[in-house]
Amino acid sequence: MPNDATPPDLFFAVDAVTLARRLVGASFTVDGAGGVIVETEAYRRDDAASHSFRGATPRNRAMFGPVGHLYVYRSYGIHWCVNIVCDASEAGSAVLLRAIEPTQGLEAMARRRGLADPRLLCAGPGRLAQALGLDESDDGAALAGPRFRIALPAYAPGVVAGPRIGITKDVERPWRFALAGSRFLSKPMRIATAKVAGTNGRV
């Protein structure tokens, strides 16, 4: 598997949980702007928290389309959020991109976001989509296209898992994945071990 070009569709034809974990540490750019994916979440057809749970609708139809394409949806009437469609064996699976550590095209992202703080450019799915300039016109777009680039890391990074953010159904599934120790997450990762006195769960 080359690590300097977007992987073939076959790479995305795996279970959403597997792909969500594998995408952490990969670099992702759109028209040269982006960085290292540090936070993802998996959503599956058999998952009450997923948009695909109740079947296809006009909004979520990209989730039932080809793997390796984007599913971009409007969140709370305001923001755009970006998913990568996966798992051909179970239509309706996707990986939500929740946070990126900005490394390329900082100027373009800062302009689109209206602020320059790298910590806040792509920390959250709505912010990430805005920084990368993705919206409804990218719904269904193929990652194999020239605007997109995903480069896998040379070595497997440290990845931590925890419950997904902002959902009210199937809240306990540990399908949120993050780069261990990253300072660019949408929210701190819930510590799996027992709380340490006086640290409020942080190290």
Added chain:
DNA sequence: CGTTAGATCTCCT
């Protein structure tokens, strides 16, 4: 530091 309200689209009941 914490909580809260408001922005207003898509789908479900």
Added chain:
DNA sequence: GGAGATCTAACGT
């Protein structure tokens, strides 16, 4: 009518 895979500014402590 109401909730939701969110974000921001405004307040209270």
